[in-house]
Amino acid sequence: MRTSAIGDVTHVVPLVRTLQAASPSTRLTWVVGKLEQKLVGDLPGVEFIPFDKGKGREGMRAVREALAGRRFDALLHMQVALRSNLLSLAVKADRRIGYDRARSKDLHGLFVNERIEARTGEHVLDAMASFIEPLGLAQTEVRWDIPVPADAHAWAAEQLPGETPTLLVSPMSSHTVRNWRVERYAAVIDHAMARGMRVALVGGPSPAERALADQILAAVKHAPLDLTGKDTLKRFMALLGRSQMILTPDSGPMHMANAAGVKVLGLHAASNPNRSGPYSDRRWCVDRYDAAARKFLGKPASEIAWGTKIEKPGVMDLVEVPDMVERLEACAGFLALPLGR
Template sequence: MLPPDPASVRALLVRANNWIGDVVLASPALHALRAHYAGARISVLARPRVLAALEGSEDLDEIIVFDDRGRHRGLAGRLLLIAQLRRRRFDLAVLFQKAFEAAALAAAAGARRRYGYATDRRGWLLTDPLAETDEIRSRHHAQVFLDLAAAAGAPAEDLALRFPLDARDRERARQELARAGIAETDPLVAVHPGASKTPRAWHPERFGQLAREAAKLVSGRVVVLGSAADAPLARIILDVSGALGVDLTGRTNVREMAAVCERSALFLGSDSGPMHVAAAVGTPVVAIFGPGRP
């Protein structure tokens, strides 16, 4: 079956992934959908934890928050969400998220065409299922999302990763850096020691050694980013690096962290969402990958 005629698609539903890094990797595919279905209203269904990677994006018209721990919890909550979706009368749904529930919600919402990978035993719920072969699983995640958008009729010409930042994010990051004693002219080496899974996290002592050498190269200072839980790692990194560095763990939200990365000369990290965010804002990245495919 051929993809829909763009002129026939007035409302398009995109199911976003549940992790910041995956949402960033899917951003070129979302941009391709926006370019191809320029006349459609694009609604993105997303969980609260990934909103920072979507709010302010020019490639969507609306974010529908999937509050699965609040108003959309349980059967009654899911029925409420389905009613919200049905009111929008979607002509097309593109499901970047691969779970059964994503396809079930799109079908229950009445989306006429439903594109997604035939994973999690959900192929029968999709009008246009794509087989996830070993060859596809071996591809970079960003390419997997691009292949799905292309199947839905939206081939990509612009492959750049995207992360929406605005002047407020940059100003809050500047203020946080200033409070830590960092001048606007100081070159920075940003370090994020956390990882999406513990086995993928590199040793903090080695990050400290790498940060020390990187800071010498750029004649700059080390800034350690992450959640408050990463503070013990930050102390080790700063102790080993011996550089004039600062610990910003627990002191920035995702968008402020992205703005610090944008301002940095280099980002050092493991396989994590912030690593993808740093790449999306144009910062040179050195990433250490552990078990798993990049």
């Protein structure tokens, strides 16, 4: 059971792949959010039970009805929020494996009868991978291979034809304090386009994302391709397949990009990239988390609790345009992209 959010659901996919490789005959059922199912719901060999969070009790009742009369050998209860704890009662299982006491909250311990090992200093993906350790397994390989349908690939090819080096800019996090300033996004977009990169602005259909995109478009000197609100989760995965880099704060698109093998120019100050940054390669991120801890909490990051979020107004101002331009140029050099002067 992991219902949300997009990034965390992405982190669960390697666990599914590990279970399937270790025990091909095991039947897997995943209780997942309705939105998140649109990203992972076509993973082969997995039954999905969608949970519509927006429907409240009705959504929970739908999950109970879907699981009525069934019993499982084990429940991996990978979410600690009270709503998820209550939802877990729909799953009848002999073994109910949950988080260790330090990472539990909202009475999580009352809904499990086993716990994963207590650890700190690990990435969120590794924490989720540890849920299979009580089953006698270990995740030694991280593999996603999230399916992308042919129609999504065809749509992406229409938007991003040819082989031009491409930067996607996904500017908005659901935690808005993690977002960068409009003029700073615009400055990096202008730099990339001046160097000969194709830049596409991407985002969901919400009014807030549309408004942010419009502000960025008004601030740039050279307009990027505007795909805001036009893609779906699968279309976005297909766009990633035609791109080399993405500029984004800590957000679901960051982790989707990492799963697709795209280099992430990550913006980090409010959150620790070593815990929640792109799992596979954080070299291209700008990390100002320690500076944020010193400025807003009065101590270095090494002296605050692992996983502390420093979501203070102005925290992202610690990431400056030259920082990100330097990372973009370093990444372009690493990828040997054929850019102009």
